[in-house]
Amino acid sequence: MKSIAELNQIKKDALARISGNNGFRVMVGMATCGIAAGAKPVFNTLAEEIKQRELSNVDLTITGCIGSCRLEPLVEVIDPLGRRVTYAKVDPQKAARIVAEHIVNGRICLDYTIGAALSAPN
Amino acid sequence: MNIYRAHILVCNGEKCNSQNAQAIYDEFKTQIKKNKLEEELTVVQTGCIDQCSQGPVVIIYPSGVIYTMVRIEDVTEIVTEHIIRGNVVNRLLGGENINLDSVIKSLDQVDFFKRQVRIALRNCGVINPESIEEYIAYDGYQALAKVLTGMTPEQVIEVVKESGLRGRGGAGFPTGVKWEFTARAKGDQKYVCCNADEGDPGAFMDRSILEGDPHSVIEAMTIAGFAVDSNQGYIYVRAEYPIAVKRLNIAIAQAKEHGLLGKDIFGTGFNFDLEIRLGAGAFVCGEETALMTSIEGKRGEPRPRPPFPAVKGLWQKPTLLNNVESYANIPAIILKGAQWFSSIGSEKSKGTKVFAVGGKIQNTGLVEIPIGTTLREVVYEIGGGIPNGKEFKAAQIGGPSGGCIPASHVDVAIDYNSLVQLGAMMGSGGLIIMDEDTCMVDLAKFFLEFTADESCGKCPPCRIGTKRMLEILQRITDGKGTAEDIDKLEILAKNIRVSALCGLGQSAPNPILSTLRYFRNEYMAHIQDKKCLAGVCKSLMQYVINAEACRSCGICSRVCPAGCIKGEKNVPYVIDQTKCIKCGACMEKCPFKAIYKNA
Numbered sequence: 015m016k017s018i019a020e021l022n023q024i025k026k027d028a029l030a031r032i033s034g035n036n037g038f039r040v041m042v043g044m045a046t047c048g049i050a051a052g053a054k055p056v057f058n059t060l061a062e063e064i065k066q067r068e069l070s071n072v073d074l075t076i077t078g079c080i081g082s083c084r085l086e087p088l089v090e091v092i093d094p095l096g097r098r099v100t101y102a103k104v105d106p107q108k109a110a111r112i113v114a115e116h117i118v119n120g121r122i123c124l125d126y127t128i129g130a131a132l133s134a135p136n
Numbered sequence: 137m138n139i140y141r142a143h144i145l146v147c148n149g150e151k152c153n154s155q156n157a158q159a160i161y162d163e164f165k166t167q168i169k170k171n172k173l174e175e176e177l178t179v180v181q182t183g184c185i186d187q188c189s190q191g192p193v194v195i196i197y198p199s200g201v202i203y204t205m206v207r208i209e210d211v212t213e214i215v216t217e218h219i220i221r222g223n224v225v226n227r228l229l230g231g232e233n234i235n236l237d238s239v240i241k242s243l244d245q246v247d248f249f250k251r252q253v254r255i256a257l258r259n260c261g262v263i264n265p266e267s268i269e270e271y272i273a274y275d276g277y278q279a280l281a282k283v284l285t286g287m288t289p290e291q292v293i294e295v296v297k298e299s300g301l302r303g304r305g306g307a308g309f310p311t312g313v314k315w316e317f318t319a320r321a322k323g324d325q326k327y328v329c330c331n332a333d334e335g336d337p338g339a340f341m342d343r344s345i346l347e348g349d350p351h352s353v354i355e356a357m358t359i360a361g362f363a364v365d366s367n368q369g370y371i372y373v374r375a376e377y378p379i380a381v382k383r384l385n386i387a388i389a390q391a392k393e394h395g396l397l398g399k400d401i402f403g404t405g406f407n408f409d410l411e412i413r414l415g416a417g418a419f420v421c422g423e424e425t426a427l428m429t430s431i432e433g434k435r436g437e438p439r440p441r442p443p444f445p446a447v448k449g450l451w452q453k454p455t456l457l458n459n460v461e462s463y464a465n466i467p468a469i470i471l472k473g474a475q476w477f478s479s480i481g482s483e484k485s486k487g488t489k490v491f492a493v494g495g496k497i498q499n500t501g502l503v504e505i506p507i508g509t510t511l512r513e514v515v516y517e518i519g520g521g522i523p524n525g526k527e528f529k530a531a532q533i534g535g536p537s538g539g540c541i542p543a544s545h546v547d548v549a550i551d552y553n554s555l556v557q558l559g560a561m562m563g564s565g566g567l568i569i570m571d572e573d574t575c576m577v578d579l580a581k582f583f584l585e586f587t588a589d590e591s592c593g594k595c596p597p598c599r600i601g602t603k604r605m606l607e608i609l610q611r612i613t614d615g616k617g618t619a620e621d622i623d624k625l626e627i628l629a630k631n632i633r634v635s636a637l638c639g640l641g642q643s644a645p646n647p648i649l650s651t652l653r654y655f656r657n658e659y660m661a662h663i664q665d666k667k668c669l670a671g672v673c674k675s676l677m678q679y680v681i682n683a684e685a686c687r688s689c690g691i692c693s694r695v696c697p698a699g700c701i702k703g704e705k706n707v708p709y710v711i712d713q714t715k716c717i718k719c720g721a722c723m724e725k726c727p728f729k730a731i732y733k734n735a
Contacts, residue, residue, distance in 0.1 A: 015395035016403040018281045021272065024394075028273035043261060045347040046379050047340070075270075078348015080261035082248060083494075083501040090243070090261075100243040119200040122241060129240025 036094050037071030038117050040064075043088040045079035051086035052105065059106040060089070063113040072117060085131050091116055102131035141176040142219065145195040149184025152191035156208060160192055163211040171215065203228040248499045251518045253480060255488050256304075256341075256464040257504045260348030265383050268390035271351040277396055279470035280355050283362055284404045292363040293319060296466065298474035300486030305331055305422075305459030306537065306563045307639070308485075308552040314456065317446035318364040321454035326366035328357050329450065329457040331427055332373035332380070335419040336535030337586060339566035341490040342460035344502050346373065346380035349464065350387035354410060356466035358397065361408040364456050368409055372427050375414040384412055419590035423638045424457050426592065437594045438638035459564070461490055482508030485551035489565060495532075496571040498523055505550075512546045515569060526571035530654070534563020536583040537643035539650030540576070559650040561643075575672035576655040577662055580647045581609040587644040598641030601632040605648060613673040617663040626652065671735035674718040678734045681722075683708035685730035692722035692731060 015021060032039065042048070042057045057076065064072050071094075080088045085102035089112065092098050099122050101112060108126050115121045124130060146152075146161040164179045187193045190204035194214065201224055203214065210228060217223045243249050254260075263270040271277070283292055297312025318326065330353060334342040346353065357369045373381055388410055391397040399407045413431045415421045421436040428450045430436035449455025465487060469477045478486045485507040491514070494500050498520030505514065515521065515528055522528050530540045533550075539560035541548060548554050552562050570579070588602040608625050611617045629645030636642045652659060661667045668676040681692070681701075686708035693701040693709060698717045703709030711722070711731075723731040 015277075015401065018285060018402065021277055021281055024269055024272045025275075025278075028267075028269035032270060032273055041261070041264075045260075045344055046377070047344075049379070075264040076266065077263060078260040078265050079344035079502055080243065081252075081257070081344075081502040082243065082246075082499065084499065088243075088261075098242040098244065100241065115200075119197070121200045124241075127241045128243055128246060132240070132246060 032073070033096070037073060038094065039073045039075070039092040040117070041075055041077040041090045041092075043078070043080040043086060043090075044076040047079055047083055048086045048088065053087040055106045056087050056089065056104050056109045059109040060113060063110050064117075067113065067118065069113075069117065082128075085128060088128075093120075100128040101126045102128045140178045143197040144177060144179045144219075145182045145185075145197065146179060147183075147185050147187070147191060147193040147195075148181035149188065149191070151184070151188040152193060155192050157192040159208055160194070160206055160211060163208050164194075164215070167211055167215045168219075171220065173215075173219065177219065199224075201229070248501065248503070248518055248520065251509075251513065252504050253488050253506050254504050255468050255477075255480075256345060256352075256461050256490055257348070257502065258468065259352065260344055260502075263349065265348050265350055266386050268351060268387065268394060268396075271349070275471060276351055276467075277355055279467035280358055280396065281402055283359050283470060284402045284406055289319060289363045289365065292359065292470070295470060295474045296363075299469045299477040300474075300481070301462065301465055301469065301477065302485060302552060303459060304461035304465075304489065304565070306534065306561065308562055311458060311462050314446060314458070315360065315363050317444070318366075318454050318456040321447050323454040325368070325451075325453045326364055327450045327453055327455040328360045328364065328366045328369040329428065329431070329445075329455055330357055330369070330371040330373075330463060331422060331424065331457055331459045332371055332377075333415045333422040333427060334374065334377075334460075334564065335417075335422045335590075336537070336564050336566045337583075338494050338568050339492045339535055339564050341492055341502065341565045343377050343380050345460050345464050345490075346377065347383055350380075350384045351391065352464045352467055353384075353460055354387055354391050354397065356463035357410060358401070358408045359466055359470060360456055360458070360463070362406055364454075366456065367407045368411075370411055370413050370431055370450070372413045372415055372421070372431055374417050376417050381412065381414065388412070418592065419586075420592040420638070420640050423640055426638065427457070428455060437592050438640075440637060461565070480506050482506075482549060482551045484553055489550070489562065491565045491567040493519055493567045493569065495569040496522055496526065496574070497569040507551045508549045510547050510549050511541060514550070514567070515546065519569065522569070522571050526573065529570045529572050529574055530576070532568040532570065532579065532583075532647070533566070534561045534646075535566040535568075536586045537561065537639065537646055538563040538566070539646045540570075540579070540654060542654040544654075559646075559653050561646070573670050573672070575613075575668050575670040576651040576658050577609065577613055577668075578670075578672045580651045581606065581613055583647040584609055584644070587640065591640065591644075595635075595637035595641060597632045597635040598637065598644060601628055601636070602641070602644050604628060605632075605645065609648070612659065612662045613668070614675045615662065615666045615673070617659075619663060621663065622652070622656070622659055668735055671733040676735065677718070678713055679711055679716060679718060679720065679723055679731055680734045681709050681711055682730045682732060685728050687728050687730070689727065691725050691727065695721045695725045697721065 044053045087104045089101045089104045115123050192206050194203040194206050293315045301311040302308040420426045421430045423438045426436045426438040445455040481487050488504050490504045528543050530542045532540050584606045588606045591598045593599045608621050629648050632645050671677050700712040700715035
């Protein structure tokens with residue numbers, strides 16, 4: 015890195031990729047806590063579903079601790095309009111439905127959202 | 137394969153079928169045939185789609201419209217209106233199609249999140265921690281660029297001092313002052329170290345930052361290197377944090393590749409390099425002098441201070457040592473300014489603090505709150521209160537070095553000074569919430585077990601003193617304590633506090649002193665009445681079967697691992713107290729709630 019201009023160019027490119035690809039960004043909380051709660055098979059299922067359905071507009075990525083331990087594994091889906099949905103206590107089955115329902119058909123899986131998880135008894 | 141214009145999915149689950157779903161399926165088939173749409177449409181029977189209360193359910197793709205409580209008479213309308221004319225039949229849209237805006241869909245709409253202010257955790261859960269580009273996208277390394285290209289080391293230190301940032305590792309020493317001491321110290325070589333040896337039971341703030349945003353620590357350490365004139369840094373991290381170590385390694389490699397670590401950063405001639413040192417998990421290595429001794433490759437034991445690390449630290453050279461969370465604040469402070477940071481928090485303690493909230497609370501997790509937030513807000517608003525309708529009893533703050541805050545002080549504003557007044561301390565950020573079922577003597581014993589176990593053994597007050605205190609606590613919880621034991625505990629605790637070599641020993645008595653301060657009655661109940669009011673200490677309680685409620689089902693006898701519950705049909709069962717190991721399995725399994733704890 016020799017100049018601030020170089021840094022800003024990387025910033026611009028990365029921002030374009032994250033928020034401007036006209037697609038979905040799917041983040042799986044994969045710090046130690048998320049992985050312990052089962053985030054790895056969830057991530058793998060998401061990757062597999064996205065590949066099988068040949069979805070080219072989905073940016074699937076890991077992220078750090080989202081903070082809400084008791085709701086792990088957490089998956090966040092940000093749609094092309096920037097609307098954010100947080101899914102709680104996701105397992106591979108739920109992950110497959112999230113791809114099919116939310117990403118392919120644009121219908122939020124309301125029964126898996128954080129709101130639904132919080133209103134359910136512990 | 138035929139490609140259809142639309143798919144009609146009819147639920148074939150048990151519940152829907154019981155409400156005529158099969159006939160609805162047949163009717164769709166008939167209608168489609170009648171309208172000669174077989175080439176364009178297909179009707180499919182699906183497995184249960186989990187909308188049982190709304191059944192029978194029909195879904196039509198590609199639009200994904202869900203029709204609920206469909207009756208056989210509705211089929212014609214769906215086919216003619218929706219399929220042929222393309223109009224959704226609104227009256228059949230069920231609960232799923234109700235106003236979406238009223239439903240909580242994302243984390244930032246939840247109370248747990250709305251009350252937080254995220255500075256140290258700003259990127260955790262937002263970026264991919266294994267991608268330097270994503271860190272850069274969210275203003276990463278901009279602070280370093282600003283510092284290297286437009287500020288002097290003195291200006292950097294001034295900003296950190298003005299921000300009011302205090303060490304987040306526990307003691308709360310002003311960070312900027314520490315930087316100034318190190319910058320002023322004379323030496324041909326200086327070092328910048330990061331304390332990531334997070335050892336408090338129940339604390340995981342540092343791990344989460346390293347796993348979620350490792351570049352922020354790297355950037356901050358490089359800024360610190362510039363400020364104190366150092367070209368070499370070490371991050372001391374526990375080997376028990378393999379994912380944190382992995383992501384740090386990836387981050388360091390990426391930073392080097394991009395020329396953000398190494399020689400001539402931003403073409404300014406400034407050099408800085410970073411290495412990881414793994415700790416083997418000894419609690420004492422979180423103490424600064426022990427940590428540096430361990431980096432040097434020696435047994436991790438503390439040494440007396442002064443000299444302080446700023447004067448003689450790693451390899452006897454001036455060394456700057458900060459905690460992970462302190463560093464994570466630095467880039468934001470540099471970019472947004474000291475005024476911005478000092479506008480957050482309380483009068484004497486600025487900024488935010490991350491807490492790992494655990495124990496008897498609804499929303500366990502990692503929270504970052506402005507300093508000065510009250511404990512009540514943390515417990516009831518962010519934490520969602522105590523589960524199972526129990527009463528909040530106390531919070532242990534600061535782990536084994538900290539103290540407890542009883543329910544009577546739940547309105548305390550959490551900051552460095554107010555906690556010290558209450559006999560607790562900010563500590564590194566462990567916050568364990570306890571309900572009425574917690575025995576405070578047992579709690580003190582738990583933390584003493586930990587510190588006695590983790591004492592490095594170098595100084596006698598800690599090595600021998602913690603052991604003796606633990607023995608006394610064991611005696612009390614066994615019901616064998618005497619009135620003098622409390623006096624002995626207090627004398628020992630106060631002596632250890634002033635005579636131990638390092639922070640581990642000096643703070644080890646804190647859990648005892650603070651529980652004695654607020655819950656002396658519980659100690660007295662254990663000693664005088666031989667009672668554990670919370671029913672935790674096994675020697676002081678019995679499981680008893682209520683003969684009137686017992687139906688002689690025998691379940692308790694079958695689950696008892698000690699085989700000490702006997703009885704027969706129509707005769708109440710009885711627990712043999714001499715053999716009972718007090719595991720509680722019988723009470724948990726009794727269908728008639730006939731077994732209770734006799735404390």
